[in-house]
Amino acid sequence: MSTREDSIARTGWLVGRWWIPAAAVAMCAALLLGAMVGPAGPTWWRVPLALLDRLPLISLDSGISPREWTIIWQIRMPRVVLAALVGATLSLSGACYQGVFRNPLVDPYLLGVAAGAGLGATVVFTVNRSGSSSWIVDPLPLVAFAGGLIAVAVTYLVGTAFGGQRSAATLVLAGVAVTSLATAMQTFVLQRNTEVIRQVYSWILGRLSSATWSDVRLVLPYVILSCGVLFAHRRLLDVMRVGDDEAAALGASVKRIRIAVVIAATLGTSAVVAVSGLIGFVGIIVPHAVRLLVGASYRLILPLSFLLGASFLIVADIPGRILQNPSETPIGVVTAFLGAPFFLLLLRTRQGTR
Amino acid sequence: MTSLNLSGVGVAYGTRNALNDFTDSVKPGEWLCLIGPNGAGKSSLLRSIAGLVKHSGEIRVDGSPLRMRSARRRAQLVAYVPQSPILPDDMTAREYVVLGRNPFISHFGTETKHDWKIVDDVLHRLDLNDFAYRAVGTLSGGEKQRVVIARAIAQESPILLLDEPTNALDIGHQQQALELVDKLRREHGLTVVSAMHDLTLAGLYSDRLCLLHQGYCVSSGSAAEVLRAETLAEFYGVSVRVHHEPDGTVVVVPFRHMETSSDI
Numbered sequence: 001m002s003t004r005e006d007s008i009a010r011t012g013w014l015v016g017r018w019w020i021p022a023a024a025v026a027m028c029a030a031l032l033l034g035a036m037v038g039p040a041g042p043t044w045w046r047v048p049l050a051l052l053d054r055l056p057l058i059s060l061d062s063g064i065s066p067r068e069w070t071i072i073w074q075i076r077m078p079r080v081v082l083a084a085l086v087g088a089t090l091s092l093s094g095a096c097y098q099g100v101f102r103n104p105l106v107d108p109y110l111l112g113v114a115a116g117a118g119l120g121a122t123v124v125f126t127v128n129r130s131g132s133s134s135w136i137v138d139p140l141p142l143v144a145f146a147g148g149l150i151a152v153a154v155t156y157l158v159g160t161a162f163g164g165q166r167s168a169a170t171l172v173l174a175g176v177a178v179t180s181l182a183t184a185m186q187t188f189v190l191q192r193n194t195e196v197i198r199q200v201y202s203w204i205l206g207r208l209s210s211a212t213w214s215d216v217r218l219v220l221p222y223v224i225l226s227c228g229v230l231f232a233h234r235r236l237l238d239v240m241r242v243g244d245d246e247a248a249a250l251g252a253s254v255k256r257i258r259i260a261v262v263i264a265a266t267l268g269t270s271a272v273v274a275v276s277g278l279i280g281f282v283g284i285i286v287p288h289a290v291r292l293l294v295g296a297s298y299r300l301i302l303p304l305s306f307l308l309g310a311s312f313l314i315v316a317d318i319p320g321r322i323l324q325n326p327s328e329t330p331i332g333v334v335t336a337f338l339g340a341p342f343f344l345l346l347l348r349t350r351q352g353t354r
Numbered sequence: 355m356t357s358l359n360l361s362g363v364g365v366a367y368g369t370r371n372a373l374n375d376f377t378d379s380v381k382p383g384e385w386l387c388l389i390g391p392n393g394a395g396k397s398s399l400l401r402s403i404a405g406l407v408k409h410s411g412e413i414r415v416d417g418s419p420l421r422m423r424s425a426r427r428r429a430q431l432v433a434y435v436p437q438s439p440i441l442p443d444d445m446t447a448r449e450y451v452v453l454g455r456n457p458f459i460s461h462f463g464t465e466t467k468h469d470w471k472i473v474d475d476v477l478h479r480l481d482l483n484d485f486a487y488r489a490v491g492t493l494s495g496g497e498k499q500r501v502v503i504a505r506a507i508a509q510e511s512p513i514l515l516l517d518e519p520t521n522a523l524d525i526g527h528q529q530q531a532l533e534l535v536d537k538l539r540r541e542h543g544l545t546v547v548s549a550m551h552d553l554t555l556a557g558l559y560s561d562r563l564c565l566l567h568q569g570y571c572v573s574s575g576s577a578a579e580v581l582r583a584e585t586l587a588e589f590y591g592v593s594v595r596v597h598h599e600p601d602g603t604v605v606v607v608p609f610r611h612m613e614t615s616s617d618i
Contacts, residue, residue, distance in 0.1 A: 232462045238449075239456050243440040249404045250509070251429030251457035295444045 016294045023307035027084070030311035034080035035072060037318050042068040074212075080314055082211040083331070085223050086272040087282055087313025091305040093265035094283025095290070096230050099237040099298050100261040105172050107283035108269040112178030114278055116151025117144040117270035118204065119182045119189070124274075125200050126193040141222055141271040148270035151178050152262060203277040205330035208317055215275045226268030230302065233261050237298035279313070279332045281339025286312055288346050355382030355543040356431070356512035358403070362411035364569075365398040372398040374569040375411070385539060385546040387560030389553060389580070391590050394566040396549035397437065400515045403547065404434035415513065429457035433506040437517040443491025447482060447501045448473060450490050454508030476508045480534065496527035500534065507538055514539070516548035520555065528552070532559045553606040557581050565589060577604040 035051065036044040042064050049062035050072060064072075094107040108114045120143040155178045159171035190197050239252045248254050269283075286309040287301060294300045313331070316338060320329040358380040365373040373395035380386045388396040402409035405420065405428045413420045415431050423431070433454070441450065455469040477486050480500055485493060490501055499519065506514055519535065520528040536559055539546050550556040556563060557577030565573040565580050567589040573580045581604045583596050597605040 235459070235464055236461070238445075239453055241440075241442045241445070242453060245401075245406050246434075246436060246440060248406055248425060249429060249432075249434040249436075250453060251424075251426035253425055296442060297445070297449065 016297075016300045019294055019300060020303050020307070023304050023311070027307045027311045027314075030314040031080055031084060034083065034314040034318060035076050038071070038076055038321055041071040041076070047072060078213045078216055079208050079211040079317070081216050082219070082276065083208050083313045083317045084310035085216065085219055086208070086276045086279060087286075087316075088306045088310040089219075089223050089226065089268040089272045090279065090282040091286035091309025091312070092227055092230055092302060093269045095287035095298070095301050095305040096233070096237065096261050096265045097283070098287060099240060099301075100258050100265075101171060102240065102243070103171055104288070105284075106175065107281075108265070108273075109179070109278075109280050109283065110172050111175045112151040112155045112182060113148040113266050113269050114273050114280075115179040115182035115186075117148035117266075117273040118278055119151075119186045120144040120147025120270070121203070121274045122186045122189055122200055123147075125196050125203070126189055138218055141218065141274045144274035145222075145267050145270040147182070148266045148273070149263065151182055152266050154178050156262070202330070205277060205332045207275075207277045208331050209320070209328045211275075219271045219275050222267055222271035226264045226271070227306065229260060229264035230268070231306075233257060233264075234298045234302045237261070237302075241296070241298075277330075277332060279335050281335050281343060282309060282313060285339050285342045285346065289342075356416050356545050357382045358513055358545055358547065359414040359417070360399075360403070360411065361414075363399065363402055363413060364410040365395070365402050365407050366410075371569050373402070373409075373566075376571055377411075378564065378571065378574070380545055380547060382545055383539070383543050384562065385536075385548070385560045387556040387563050388547065388549040388566055389551075389556050389563055390566035393568075395569040396566055397517055398569075399566070400434065400517050400547065400549055403513075404428075404432055404515055406434075426457050429509065429511065431511050432513045432515060433509040433511040434515045435502055435506050435517060435519060437521055439502045441490045441498060441502070444489050446487050447490055447493070447504075448477065448486040450501055451476060451482075451504045451508050454505040457509065457511075472510070473508050476504050480504045480507070495522055496524075496530060499523060499527065499531050503531065503534060503538075507542075512543070512545060514544045514546045516546065518549055518551060520550065520552065528555060535559070553581055553586070554604070557604045557606075578602075581606055 032048060032051075036047040041047075042050070046062050046064050046068075049060050050064045050069060052058050053060040053062050090108060093113075097106045097108065097111060098104055121140060124140045124143045155171065155175045158177070159174035190200055236252060236257050239247050239250060240254065240257065242250070244254050287305045290301050290304045290308060294304060313335070316334045317331050320331050320334050323329045360379070361377050363373065363376040364371065372393075376395075376399060378386070388399060390396055398407060401407045403413055403420070405425065420428055420431070452465055452469060452473045455465055455472065458469065459465060474486075477483055480503065482497075482500060482504055485497060485501065490498060493501065503519070514535070516535065519531055523531060532555060535546065535548075538544060546560075548556075548560070557580075560577075562575065563573075563577055563580040564571055565585065572589060573585055578598065581596055583594055586592055586594050586596075586606070593609055593611065595607045595609055597607065599605060
């Protein structure tokens with residue numbers, strides 16, 4: 001049976017599944033690379049040895065001093081892991097927004113989610129950030145989530161109210177308007193709290209450089225929850241591809257799926273925006289690159305966007321550490337430099353295929 | 355086999371009534387064809403049975419009301435093929451047909467071997483084996499229509515709704531598609547409700563016709579009863595000749611007004 005089928009040129013998600021282990025390998029390689037590169041610290045080839053040495057049952061002489069180990073474990077690793085979580089969550093959310101709105105142009109930024117979450121985070125920053133450390137649950141991701149959710153709700157309502165059958169352009173334009181409004185409100189809040197401008201500004205541009213394990217711990221529960229819910233919807237996102245009417249006729253509860261996916265994606269996006277700042281383009285270029293590679297089934301797009309989004313942001317974070325040594329180039333600047341040309345290229349290829 | 359009863363079904367979009375007080379009873383295994391001019395309410399009726407629009411009145415399948423059913427359960431009873439289905443270009447035919455199994459898969463579940471077996475079986479019976487791993491975007495119009503019908507058959511629901519299934523097909527593929535539906539209907543004992551524009555084909559394949567006009571059913575019965583020149587003139591505003599072939603086929607032929615042609 002398999003021989004007959006193998007003779008036919010196959011496409012689709014059933015045959016593309018071997019991409020997932022390949023992408024997992026790519027992510028591990030990126031994690032390792034991220035841990036090996038940096039302005040200070042041990043020779044690069046000693047780093048994998050030192051990491052292996054820490055595994056149980058393995059003992060290796062990596063020749064690394066305790067000070068160098070601190071650099072690897074307390075400075076580089078949290079940064080690399082946080083970059084992976086942020087990249088994975090942004091691109092997974094981007095892919096899900098695109099699926100659930102059936103609109104290839106939307107991403108956490110164009111929908112206004114990131115700006116809304118940014119506004120929420122700015123408010124938390126201005127209202128005595130240090131005083132919140134006594135709270136049981138850090139309010140930062142939660143307020144960011146509230147901001148992101150309000151923004152995406154407004155975008156969606158405005159986009160559908162004027163867009164008739166939810167036209168692609170109207171939704172994006174509504175997102176642009178919401179983004180501008182949220183950014184303006186953010187500027188207004190900042191103007192009245194000039195003492196935090198510097199802190200907020202460096203956060204806006206993307207702030208992986210000061211990552212610590214506590215940042216990782218802060219976002220991890222939200223990322224796990226959000227990604228878990230999104231992955232669970234992978235088959236249903238494929239059903240949604242035939243449009244609201246046909247999906248409903250196939251027994252899918254279209255509204256319920258859309259709301260669940262939007263809330264989960266917004267939760268993940270807001271949490272990572274709260275710790276990493278505004279890192280653009282990841283949520284649109286990674287899922288589209290994945291689509292060009294493997295086609296449009298969400299059973300492949302979701303895991304691959306997750307893995308390759310993580311790899312992408314780790315690698316994109318590396319030039320920032322070296323370029324302007326000893327100062328840092330913000331990660332948001334790097335992704336924009338890489339993302340904008342890629343995005344234009346993407347628009348061109350998309351036009352060509354039509 | 356399954357019966358479909360509609361009593362007092364109405365559909366309104368805002369203040370405009372698309373369908374008024376439609377009452378009909380489709381017998382198990384019957385093919386009812388809805389005809390009527392554009393905007394007569396054919397699609398609205400099909401969409402209300404499929405559960406896609408809010409409607410008044412009651413729709414019953416084998417005596418039990420559809421209104422009480424969940425979307426999933428409803429989809430197990432009623433399969434719907436829209437006028438212009440959306441086919442994601444890069445989905446393979448097999449992936450597309452398996453979407454028809456959605457009503458049988460739990461919310462977060464995945465397809466079982468049984469689902470794939472049904473899909474492969476349907477592809478085989480509809481002679482689509484060669485297209486199973488082809489992207490649906492690369493198929494021709496007739497092949498696409500067959501794949502869409504395959505999805506509806508994979509749904510294994512006893513009631514099949516077709517909204518202009520021969521739309522955009524040439525005469526050969528029109529016949530092929532309708533023959534296929536007719537064959538499947540007999541094999542599976544399906545109850546079929548379709549909307550069609552081609553009156554001759556509608557009369558040829560269906561058991562009964564129902565002529566809708568401005569949301570009202572104005573005539574219902576066999577092809578010979580409904581397809582009469584004066585009826586069609588009244589509701590379509592068309593001038594036709596109706597021929598009755600010896601085998602019972604009713605042929606509707608429009609005729610050209612001589613006075614306009616003589617001017618040229």
